[in-house]
Amino acid sequence: MPTQQKDPLAKATRAAEDLYHLRDTYFPANPDDKISKLQQQSDLALKLLDSIPQDTRKLPMQRATFEYLRGKILDVFPDYRKEAEDHLSKAVKLNPSLADAWLCLGNCIWKKGDLSSAKNCFNLALSKGPNKSILCQLSMLERKMAQGTENQAELVEESIQHAKEAITLDVKDGNSWYNLGNAWLTSFFVSGAWDHSKLLHSLKAYQNADKDEKMKSNPDLYFNSATVNQYLENYERALSGFEAASVKDPGLNAAEQVQKIVNLLDKLQNLFRGHIRKQLQLVGKVLFFVKHDCVTPLYYLLCDSNQACFVLSVYGLHSDAIKEGDQLTLLEPYFRCIDISWKEKCYQFKSIRVDFLEQILVNGKTLRPYNAVRTSIYAQHKS
Template sequence: MMMGVEMDQVSKEGEDIMKQATEAADDLYNIRDTYFPSNPNDKITKLQSQSQIALNLLDSIPPEQRKLPTQRATYEYLKGKILDVFPEYSKKAEDHLSKAVKLNPSLADAWLCLGNCIWKKGDLPATRNCFNLALSKGPNKRILSQLSMLERRMAQGAENQEEIVAESIKHAKEAIALDVKDGNSWYNLGNACLTCFFVTGAWDHSKLQQSLKAYQNAEKDESMKSNPDLYFNCATVNTYLENYERALSGFEAAASKDPCLNAAEEVQKMINLFDKLDTMLKGQIKAKRLASLTSSLTEVKLNPSYKRATVCNLLDGLNKTIAIVGKVLFFVKHDNVTPLYYLVCDSSQMCFVLTVYGINSDAIKEGDQITLLDPNFRNNDFSWNEKHYQFRSIRVDFPEQVHVNGKPIPPHHSVRSSIYAQHKP
C-alpha cells in the first residue's frame, strides 16, 4: 500500500516539474519577444542563462516519468523548444523536436516548433509541411499566423507572388476569426496587407489603409505594447501615406522599445528633410525672379477636360479634372530612396512641395515646366520637438499624372516603389 503512495508521490513530483519546465520555456520566449536591451549581446547572455535553468529543470524529471511515449514526447518537445529560442538554426533542437512528433504525431505545438526550427536553415517547403501538419490537428491562431508569415517569405522572388500573398492574407484573417482580440494576429494581417500593397504595384492605397487599421487593432492588445516591430511597420505605412507626425511618433516609440532598431535614424532622416524643405520654402527667391520663371505658365495648353487651377484653389485629397501648371525650382536631396521631393512654383507664384512615387529621378529635372493632373493635395501642418512645420504638398503616384515640358512621361521612367516594412515581414 505504501509503495502505491510513494509511486503517486513521484508521479506528482514529475508532473509538477514538467509544469514548471513548460512555464520556464514560455518565460524564455517571453524574454525573446519583449526584452530589447541597447546591447544585443545582453539579450543572448540572458537567453543562454535562462535556457540553461529551464534545461536543468527539465532534466530533473525522474527517468520513470519520461518512459511513456506521451511523456517522452512532451519532454523532447520542451527540450527542442528551449534549444530553439536563439536566432540561429540548431541541429540539436531539430533532433529533439523530430523525436517529439514521431512519439506523439498529434502534438500540434511540437509541429509548429519544428517548422520554426527548420525555417532557420532555409528549407521553406519542409517548414510549410510542418505548419500544415500542425494545423491538421485543429484550428490554431498561432499556427495560422506563422503560416501566413511563411507564405510572405515564400512569395519573395516567386512568379506567382500575388497568389501566395493572397493566401497569406487569407490565413491571417482566419487567425483573427479565431480570436478577434489577439493583437499578434492583427499585426500579422497588417504585415500581409502591406506586403500585398508592394507586390501588386504599390499604387492601391486601400491596401495601406487596411494595413494601418490592422496595426491599430493590434495596438489595442496590451501584450503588443512591447513589440517594437509593430510600431516600426505602422510608422512605415504612415510615412508612405504622408501622415508625417504619426510616422515620427511611431518611429520614436519603436526606438524607445528597441534601441537596436534603426528607428531613431528614420526620425532623424525625416527631420533633416523637413528642416531642408522649411529652409527652402522660407528662402527668399526674389519676386522678380519668380515672376520671370512663372510668366509662361499661363500660356500652357491643357486638355479641354481639365480645369486650370492654382495650389490655393485645391481641396485636401484628390482633385479630379483639375490641372496645376508649375515650374520645378529645386530637386530636394534626402536620405531615403522613395519618394522624390521637388520644390515647385505655380502660376500664382505660390511654392509647394511635390512628392513623386513610381517615377525615377531622370524624369523630372530642375527648370522643367510640369502639368499635374488630378492633383492629390495635402496641407501639412504639424510640430515636432517644439518646431512647427507647415507646407502645401501635391503627391504623384503614377506617371500618367504628370506631363513634363508638355509631354507625357515615357514608360521607361516608371519604377517600382521601394519602401518596405523592414522587420518581420
C-alpha cells in the first residue's frame, strides 16, 4: 500500500517553517549567499503553495491560511515587500484569530518604517489573547521607537514589562529571556550607562536564555551577553563570548570587538607595569586617561599613597570631569585583581571601579550634577 501523502497545506506550512529556520540559523561569511539561499527556498515553498488545489482554498479558514503562508514566505527577506503585506492583511481579515499572521503583518509594516502602525497591529493582536511571540516583537519595537525620542525611558520601560509578560507565558522559552536581556541592556544605555544593576538583570536573562537548546544557534545571544560582560569588566567572558559569536556568524563585528578589548587590556597592562617600575610619589594622582573604543566606562591609571598603581574605571561621568594630574579621593570603591589569559597572553593588574559621582572627590571637591551622564548612550547590540 503506498505511503499516504501529506496534506498539501501542511507541506507548505512545514516549508515555510523550514524557510524561517534557515533565516535564523544560516550565517555564511558572505551575506549575499544567505539571500540567494533564502530566495531559492522561498521559490520552492511558493511552488508547494501554488500546488494546492483551488477547491481547498474556498473556505474562509483555509483561504486565510493560504494568504498567511504566502505573505509569510514573501516576508522572510529583510526588505519590505508590499505583496507580503497585502496577503497578510487579507489573512487577518479572513481569520482575525490567526496570531502568527498578525505577527508577520506587524513585522512587515515595521520594515516599511511605519512603527506606529506596526505597534497598533501588535496591540490589536494581543487584544484577541496573550501571545509570547507577539509580546516579544512588541517589546523589540518599543526599543526601536525609543531611539531619538523624548520619552525613550518610558518606552524602554514598556519594553521591559512586555518582555516580562512573554516570560510568564512560557518561562522556559529562551527567545523570551533573550528579549528581556536586550531590554535591560537597552535600559542601561538609555539611562546613561552607569547602573550596574541593569547589566546584572540583563546577564541573568541571557543566562536563562542559554538554557534553551534552540538558542545555542543564535549568535546575537553570544554577542549581547559578551557586551554585558564587557561593561561589567568580565573581560575573559567577554572575549570568549565575542569569539563564539564570530564563529557562529562571521558577518557580525564580533572579531573586531575582541581586538578592541585586547587593545584595551594591552594598554592598561603596559601603563600599569611601566609605572610600577617608576615608583611614583604622587599619591592619588591621575597619571593617565586611557583612550579606548567603547562608550563606557572611562579608564584612568592612578597611583595611591603607597606608591601602588591601579586601573580606575568610572561609570556615569562625562570624560572632562576628571583630568590627568587631578588628585582623587575614592569613597567605597569596588576593588579586585584582574588576572586573565587570552591567546597565550596573560593580563594582571589591580582594578578599582566606582559607579556614582558621589563616590569621587576631585582635588578635595565633590563633583557637580552636570558632570554626571544621565542621557541616552546607545551601544551596538542586537535589539
